[in-house]
Amino acid sequence: MSEQVKIKKIRLEDMLNNNVWDVDPRPHITVDTGKCKDCEYKPCIRLCPVGCYVLHGDDVLFSYEGCVECGTCRVVCPEEAITWEYPRSGRGIHFRFS
Amino acid sequence: MQHKFDVIVIGAGPAGSSAAYNLAKAGFNVLVIERGRKPGAKSMFGGRVYKAPVEKAFDDLDKAPIHRWVVKERISMVYDEEALTIEYDGRGRHSFTTYLTDLSSWMADKAVSAGAKLVTEVVVDKLLIEDGWVKGIVSGDEKLYADVVVDAEGINRLVLERSGLVEKLRPEHVALGFKEVLKLSKEDVNKFFGLDDDEGLAWVFMGEYTDGLPGGGFLYTNKDSVSLGLVIYLGHAVKELERHVYDLIERVRLSRIFNKYFRDARVMEYSAHMIPADIKALRPKRLVYNGLVIAGDAGGFLLNLGYTYRGVDFAAYTGYLAAKAISEASGDYSLESLSKYERYIDESFVGQDLKRFSGVHDLYENRRLFKEYPMLAINMMRRLFNLEYESTRFKDAFNESRKGVVGLTTLLKDLWGVYRKL
Ligand SMILES: Cc1cc2nc3c(=O)[nH]c(=O)nc-3n(C[C@H](O)[C@H](O)[C@H](O)COP(=O)(O)OP(=O)(O)OC[C@H]3O[C@@H](n4cnc5c(N)ncnc54)[C@H](O)[C@@H]3O)c2cc1C
Ligand code: SF4
Ligand code: SF4
Numbered sequence: 001m002s003e004q005v006k007i008k009k010i011r012l013e014d015m016l017n018n019n020v021w022d023v024d025p026r027p028h029i030t031v032d033t034g035k036c037k038d039c040e041y042k043p044c045i046r047l048c049p050v051g052c053y054v055l056h057g058d059d060v061l062f063s064y065e066g067c068v069e070c071g072t073c074r075v076v077c078p079e080e081a082i083t084w085e086y087p088r089s090g091r092g093i094h095f096r097f098s
Numbered sequence: 099m100q101h102k103f104d105v106i107v108i109g110a111g112p113a114g115s116s117a118a119y120n121l122a123k124a125g126f127n128v129l130v131i132e133r134g135r136k137p138g139a140k141s142m143f144g145g146r147v148y149k150a151p152v153e154k155a156f157d158d159l160d161k162a163p164i165h166r167w168v169v170k171e172r173i174s175m176v177y178d179e180e181a182l183t184i185e186y187d188g189r190g191r192h193s194f195t196t197y198l199t200d201l202s203s204w205m206a207d208k209a210v211s212a213g214a215k216l217v218t219e220v221v222v223d224k225l226l227i228e229d230g231w232v233k234g235i236v237s238g239d240e241k242l243y244a245d246v247v248v249d250a251e252g253i254n255r256l257v258l259e260r261s262g263l264v265e266k267l268r269p270e271h272v273a274l275g276f277k278e279v280l281k282l283s284k285e286d287v288n289k290f291f292g293l294d295d296d297e298g299l300a301w302v303f304m305g306e307y308t309d310g311l312p313g314g315g316f317l318y319t320n321k322d323s324v325s326l327g328l329v330i331y332l333g334h335a336v337k338e339l340e341r342h343v344y345d346l347i348e349r350v351r352l353s354r355i356f357n358k359y360f361r362d363a364r365v366m367e368y369s370a371h372m373i374p375a376d377i378k379a380l381r382p383k384r385l386v387y388n389g390l391v392i393a394g395d396a397g398g399f400l401l402n403l404g405y406t407y408r409g410v411d412f413a414a415y416t417g418y419l420a421a422k423a424i425s426e427a428s429g430d431y432s433l434e435s436l437s438k439y440e441r442y443i444d445e446s447f448v449g450q451d452l453k454r455f456s457g458v459h460d461l462y463e464n465r466r467l468f469k470e471y472p473m474l475a476i477n478m479m480r481r482l483f484n485l486e487y488e489s490t491r492f493k494d495a496f497n498e499s500r501k502g503v504v505g506l507t508t509l510l511k512d513l514w515g516v517y518r519k520l
Contacts, residue, residue, distance in 0.1 A: 007361055095367065
């Protein structure tokens with residue numbers, strides 16, 4: 001057998017470069033991050049599939065731009081910290097091959 | 099635009115377009131409202147659709163964007179980068195692979211060509227309810243009226259929730275599905291998976307890829323791409339999943355078992371969506387109200403047997419039944435009159451399947467299925483096949499692999515459970 005070609009992990013940012021969005025200038029999701037302090041497991045950070053939630057020190061940082069509108073964060077958040085709407089006017093993610 | 103319709107359909111997914119198509123064909127003045135830029139733009143699924151129910155709902159299915167007809171089924175248990183796989187290589191052709199983005203567009207086109215009106219880029223906020231009747235929908239400052247509304251908004255059912263008809267989704271009621279669509283040449287898809295040009299493979303796997311948590315993985319072959327994804331039940335993942343879900347799917351792609359297919363692959367898309375999981379809990383108290391019918395994922399109509407998913411065909415079929423009940427109501431859209439729909443559902447294969455398989459969800463609570471059993475299976479295969487001098491008796495391979503992993507009575511009990519519930 002010849003030497004195997006090793007394929008490499010793709011960084012999430014690079015993975016997301018394959019998607020198409022028309023980002024709404026107004027965020028469709030807002031997070032009251034004050035409530036995150038009391039949140040023991042912070043599930044949004046591991047379960048948002050596109051990494052919209054990141055931990056910076058003890059703080060949760062949220063950015064809505066890469067959101068694929070799956071609704072997971074809203075469902076798993078135990079503190080009701082998330083205000084969640086669909087983007088208006090056809091904005092947001094535009095899937096083509098899924 | 100005229101502001102009163104016979105029927106307003108919320109969502110141009112398989113359920114909504116099926117209802118709209120069949121109602122428009124029957125002469126109803128139908129408006130479909132879709133939030134995406136076009137139907138399918140917000141759609142995502144695993145990859146395989148069962149033909150028969152969809153063919154009942156839509157004519158000319160042969161013109162649909164069908165990628166490959168599934169002839170091969172694989173089911174694998176994975177542990178320590180090794181897999182034990184059952185393969186069924188059949189004549190198949192009962193189901194096909196596709197992109198839901200394309201199939202949803204095609205279904206919506208069918209509805210439009212039958213006479214339904216479609217507006218896109220509009221989000222429905224809630225139902226317009228007056229005096230105990232659903233009178234239409236509200237979107238921003240606008241109200242649109244209809245004699246009857248079909249809610250086919252999918253599993254993230256904010257409209258039903260905001261109208262007070264269902265509770266907010268809880269983690270234990272749903273799963274998260276996410277996938278990478280990977281571009282290969284058609285020839286490579288054929289060669290790698292042993293397929294002819296229009297033949298497809300549906301492959302599901304369980305075990306270490308979900309870190310032992312309830313869920314599993316899938317690989318579907320499209321014409322010249324592969325959909326590779328994972329499903330993870332949120333109930334347990336909230337507390338127990340220790341890494342980011344994206345790391346889980348990347349581990350699959352890079353694993354010893356799968357990476358050989360993807361050396362020359364290019365990523366086309368990365369997508370995610372929720373899936374109904376606890377069907378009993380998700381079923382709304384009623385599937386109809388005065389002036390309202392609920393179809394598709396919004397009603398919790400999805401069957402996950404572990405080795406196959408049925409959501410698109412269930413959605414299309416429940417949309418078809420919604421249209422049938424509405425057509426037969428001859429203008430009386432009261433709860434009593436529309437409750438025929440609930441009967442149609444319960445008598446149909448959808449209702450029957452969901453009833454017969456109602457115990458399957460409990461199996462997902464049995465963690466051994468995702469951790470201990472894949473481990474036992476692989477260890478047993480190792481003992482049987484990775485021989486040097488002496489050969490191994492089956493019973494020794496079995497007992498040695500089982501020891502310290504799972505007790506014999508537990509194993510028998512679990513086997514019985516699977517046998518009884520599947
Ligand atoms: C990862 C994954 C794998 C799956 N695998 C399979 C599989 O292999 N086979 C299978 O048969 N099924 C599968 N399913 C299930 C299948 O995708 C669903 O059951 C099916 O799409 C349900 O159809 P629907 O029409 O009810 O809802 P959806 O397809 O979700 O359509 C709902 C539509 O309504 C629109 N909408 C929602 N809210 C609003 C609003 N407020 N205003 C306006 N428009 C709105 C949405 O944009 C969307 O177009 C899978 C699902 C997932 C997530
Ligand atoms: S789950 Fe909710 S409360 Fe917890 S960290 Fe995330 S946003 Fe904050
Ligand atoms: S909706 Fe889904 S993709 Fe968007 S932020 Fe929430 S979890 Fe992430």
